[in-house]
Amino acid sequence: MKLKLYHARWSLCSQMVRVAMEEKGLSYESNLIKLCDQYSEGENLSPEYLAINPKGIVPSLDLDGEIVTESTNIIKKLNSLSGENDMDLWPADVDQEKLNVWVEDTTLTDGVPLGKTLGTAIPPFSLILINFMVKKYLSIFQAFKVFWKHPLRERGRFFLVMKFFNIQKPVAVRCHKVLAKSLIEIERNLENSGPYFLGKFSHIDINLMCCFHRLTDVKLDKILEIEELPNIKKYWELLKSRESYKKGILDFFGEKENGDIESVFGKKDSMHLEPLAKMIKNYKS
Ligand SMILES: N[C@@H](CCC(=O)N[C@@H](CS)C(=O)NCC(=O)O)C(=O)O
Structure with missing residues (x-):
């Protein structure tokens, strides 16, 4: 095979x-x-x-x-394939409906508008980086070519617009509510199950590992450490300690990725951190 x-x-x-x-x-x-x-x-x-x-x-x-x-x-x-590890990512003895719904909601699902689910609410925080890369790496000619050639018409249009305009902040602000509410739901879920989302490691933990890592890229990872979310903090530590985190995510960050991220986000926390943390505090109290 x-x-x-x-x-x-x-x-x-x-x-x-x-x-x-x-x-x-x-x-x-x-x-x-x-x-x-x-x-x-x-x-x-x-x-x-x-x-x-x-x-x-x-x-x-x-x-x-x-x-x-x-x-x-x-x-x-x-x-469905057997690899070197005895690992079932879709265990039969966990809540199947929950697994299905959460996997769906943490994926960048085609046709789901940005900001509707956790999986579509996190990418908008990195639009500023895509905006930067489109401006930096694509000539005007190439941006038009992408516009003509991209089979997903909306994306082609999006990338072309990015070549000329900055379209980040308002989109991310729309996503605060979904991100805050999803984090609270994850926290509640971990309170009752743990140490992984459904007790044992499954497909949903992979999706959350990647979504949480994206929060690190955009300097929003401190949201995973606030006192209102103690179980998420432990869970994130656990996810980061898996070898797959290093091999599947960290090892693919090269000079270009790190350089672009540093140019756009610098070392400071994201401007979205404070409003998000406030929102979580309010929802929890
Ligand atoms: N629903 C798809 C989404 C795939 C997707 O949007 N991939 C992005 C990268 S995460 C991509 O290929 N972007 C390049 C482009 O749209 O031109 C999946 O889950 O695989």
């Missing part, structure tokens, strides 16, 4: 799949794709890649010639 993964270094959905690969102990051939919003090459819009994934997005898995797309489907597929 041969696994070929098409993925990107800095991509939430790719991180989820890589962490799943590590958790299962599966080895794969890695095909890193230079995304059109992060590199002038825009390899996800090349005819070769579009033949694999007609939507022009990552990740995609080639399993002995069978193509699987969408991070949730890929992780489910990986879970």
Whole structure:
């Protein structure tokens, strides 16, 4: 059995799949794709890649010639394979409905408007970084090319607009409420189950690991350590201590990723930290 993964270094959905690969102990051939919003090459819009994934997005898995797309489907597929580790990411003895709903809500699901679920409320906090990369790496000509070529018309339009305008802050502010409410729900859930989201490690912990890591990128990770969320603090420590966190996420941060993140976010906490922390305090009291 041969696994070929098409993925990107800095991509939430790719991180989820890589962490799943590590958790299962599966080895794969890695095909890193230079995304059109992060590199002038825009390899996800090349005819070769579009033949694999007609939507022009990552990740995609080639399993002995069978193509699987969408991070949730890929992780489910990986879970049906046996790797070096005895790990079941979808245990039969945990609450199946909860697992389904939370996996769905922590994925960047197509068609779900930004900010509706936790999985679509976290990426807007990094729009400022995408905005920066589009401006830095794409020429005007390339931005128009992305606009014409991107199979997801809305994204093509979005990236083109980013070349000329800054569109970050208002979008992120809309997401405060969903992020705050989701963190409180996770906290309550951990209070009753723990140490992982549903007691034992499962697919949902992979998604939350990646979502929480994205909060680190955008300098919002202190929200995971506030006194109102003591169980989340412990849970996040536990997630970070897994080898899959290093191998599936941290090891893919190169000079470019770290440099761009530092240029945009610097070392200071995010301006969203305080309002978010206040909101959580208010909801909890
Ligand atoms: N629902 C998809 C979303 C995939 C997705 O949006 N991938 C992003 C990276 S996280 C991407 O390919 N962006 C590049 C682009 O849209 O051009 C999944 O879960 O796999």
